[in-house]
Amino acid sequence: MKVLKAMQMNRCIGCLSCMITCASVNQQDHSILKSAIRIKTSGGLSGKFVAIVCQACQGDVPCAEVCPTGALVKRQGGGVILDKDNCVGCQRCVLACTVDAIYFDPDTKKPIVCKHCGVCARFCPHGCLQLTEGVR
Structure with a gap:
């Protein structure tokens, strides 16, 4: 990938x-x-x-680890894939990203990854x- x-x-x-x-x-x-x-x-x-x-984290992926619904899934090769249907818009991933590379869309109430x-x-x-x- x-x-x-x-x-x-x-x-x-x-x-x-x-x-x-x-x-x-x-x-x-x-x-x-x-x-x-x-x-x-x-x-x-x-x-x-x-x-x-996104720095395509390997191993520990802070944004995915804090997601309470599993809406962020590790992507082969690094980073994550967002399952919008499972996302509840809690913004935990935004706060957890160590490089501030996840943004929140106030219109859709979902992260932009x-x-x-x-x-x-x-x-x-x-x-x-x-x-x-x-x-x-």
């Missing part, structure tokens, strides 16, 4: 194409707030950009994001 990595963030110009594409494809919404990836500056207008994205589909990487005009082979 492949996992998303922010490999070349020194190339990022902050166009947010990755966020818009992620939200559009995965949430059917064009708001950047519906994206599973976030691009932020590391410090003011002149700072470099950083990507906040990266599924490592790679659509953001395909639409990044500068190759900042890449899908790499995950550990099996």
